Amino acid sequence: MKGFFKKGLEDEDDSSEIHELRQSVLDKKMPEPVEKTVLKEIDRLFKIHPSSAEYTIGINYIDYLTTLPWNQYTEDNLDINHAESILDRAHYGLDEIKERILEHLAVRIMKLSAKKTILVVDDEKMTRMNLSHVLGKDGYEVEIAESGTKALEKMEETTFDLVITDLKMDKVDGLMLLDSIKKNSPGTEVIIITGYATVLTAVDAIKRGSFHFIAKPLKLDEVRTTVKSALSKKTGVMNTRSPVICFTGPPGTGKTSLGQSIATSLERKFVRISLAGIKDEADIRGHRRSYVGAMSGRIIQELRRAESNNPVFMLDEIDKIGQDFKGDPASALLEVLDPQQNSQFIDHYMDVPFDLSKVMFIATANTIGRIPAPLLDRFEVISLSGYTVEEKINIALRHLIPKAVEDAGLGRNPLVFSEAALKKIIREHTREAGLRELERKISSICRKITRKLVKQTMDPTDLEITEKRVDDLLGPSQYHFEIAGAKDRIGCATGLAWTETGGEIIFVEATKMMGSQQLILTGSLGDVMKESAQAALSYIRSNTQIFGLAPDFFHGHDIHIHVPAGAIPKDGPSAGLTLAMALLSLLKGKPCRRDTAMTGELTLSGRILPVSGIREKLLAAKIAGIKTVIIPLKNQAELPTLSETLIKGIRIVTAGELIEIMDIVLKDS
Ligand code: ADP
Secondary structure, eight states: OOGGSSGGGGOOOOOHHHHHHHHHHHHOOOOOHHHHHHHHHHHTTSSSSSHHHHHHHHHHHHHHHHHHHHSSOOOOOHHHHHHHHHHHHHOOSSHHHHHHHHHHHHHHHHHHHHHOEEEEESSSSSHHHHHHHHHHTTTEEEEEEESSHHHHHHHOOOOSEEEEEOOOOOOHHHHHHHHHHHHOTTEEEEEEEGGGGGGGOOOOOOOOOOEEEEESSSOOOHHHHHHHOOOOOOOOHHHSOOOOEEOSSSSSSSHHHHHHHHHHHHTEEEEEEEEETOOHHHHHHHOOSSSOOOOOOHHHHHHHHTOOSSSSEEETTTGGGOOBBBBBBBHHHHHOOOOOTTEEETTTTTTEEOOTTOOOOEESSSSTTTSSHHHHTTEEEEEEOOOOOOHHHIIIIIHHHHHHHHHHOTTTTTOOOHHHHHHHHHIIIEEEEEEEHHHHHHHHHHHHHHHHHTTTSSOOOOOOOHHHHHHHHHHHHHHHOOHHHHHBBTTEEEEEETTTEEEEEEEEEEEEEESOOOEEEEEEBOOOHHHHHHHHHHHHHHHHHHOOOTTTTTTTTEEEESSSSSTTTTTTTGHHHHHHHHHHHHHOOOOTTTTTEEEOOEESSEEEEEEHHHHHHHHHHHTTTTSSEEEGGGGGGGOOOOOOOOTTTTTEEEEGGGGGGHHHHHHOO
């Protein structure tokens, strides 16, 4: 396009070039306001000297606008069975999650494939019959009305997607009908039919909100395309009115790949941006063009790259979005996701609206806790909590290993991982709720085998990966299972915590020494956790009789509570119970059972309050070899929703008061 501008001011005979450029813009069939803006910009540029910076900025702007996918989109595949088989093929397990995704897709498919309803209003019988016949054949549900008054009556009973009305009619004419529709049923599109003499009025009708006009005598092709584009605009709006899916869960649990599968099943393009650390609103909404080096925001950039205006668009790590003096990116995102506003999304760089309503947005987050409330309100949250060892083995065998074998060029070699070897990798070389590290370790093993084969230092007929080979290839175990072989200790209680990366086992240690009644707390504890420790101590001090302790046990002493690993910040109320049990173990001189882990917030009167992340915590307990898990009574309702493989082998005890679990946790020494 730049070639069009090479003469600029210096050449007087540039009108043909302007004409050519204008024509190329007109051919793009951009929405009217955009086309107008671009044409105006072209006219302006021809008055500017080509060597000026403003000229270059202008050219880039025109180039940018004309290459956006205004009319480019992919046709959706609306076959729900196809979607189901793609999800099943790409993802092991996750039955409940898949069901929810399919339900969500089913609603969209239903809305998209529902027959559109059209009301044809004309006092000429011939026109009514013709339109009704043609549009009925195109698959629309058509009703007719012979006057404006009749049309108003019909519209009281039903809502139509589109009304095609003659302009000139007795009593209630086309414009009156239009005004009434825009007032009472703003979602209904209107197309005006006009005779030659009334074209000017029809233009006026467009200003008053009609989608377009068709001139008499009617040309069927024109009718068809105008109706199609009026209704496709409507489809887009309906499309996004359903809430936005937000996958939450620790890294590597399949959030991104589920999004990809949704795109594959709908046969849409897939794009993804990470919002981690985005602080500047301009990253979402673009910079104004007056800025040197101004650019459009990430949303528009990605759509341009995708060359489609209806991709599946993943907004990754939406919980990590920042905020500072340069505006609030969350509110810009809200506009992007809001169906009332996103059909008119204005990027500051473009300065003309782009319709985002056909885009299917999907968000991901590690936890929902930090998602700004107005955004969360738009989401249908689907949580992925992590996988058990058995599930990981199955996923590795079916998905991760075949892919890694292929990537490492071992396609034709019979590389087999024994189940024991996989278990070893999972338990001793990774510590995660998801599958990222496991995927990396498997890939690493495959690459090492390839290298050995290439160097001919390995027998190609003996490629089984055994436990021993895992150690040889990956080196000594990185993680050890403290629980299984660990000694029960006085003053050391096992707790379950929940972090962004999934469930975790924590140990709370308490010790007592001569001092001046101080409670010392270490281990990077947050304020809430510190307060929980104080509350636990106060509860015990005020109930010494129940616990059989001397009323003045604190007198002349300090108590120190430490939670390793000291460098990792920890917070939250759910460690209250564990803190109290560590103290009781210390004060009563009875060791806590190491293989008994607990979670629960403790009140000053010893009641145990419910906590979140039970599934994640149970997963961590299971992987760590915990035998008994104590959870708050009020979390009991969640137990039936947990899968059998998750709870198999673990004894789950529910408790409403601390006193109920004393004997379960403390051992007689
Ligand atoms: P996230 O986006 O949650 O961090 P990813 O989607 O990137 O996770 O998943 C990490 C890897 O694990 C990918 O290779 C993905 O295909 C694989 N994966 C995750 N969950 C499953 C599953 N249920 N079945 C098969 N593969 C899975």
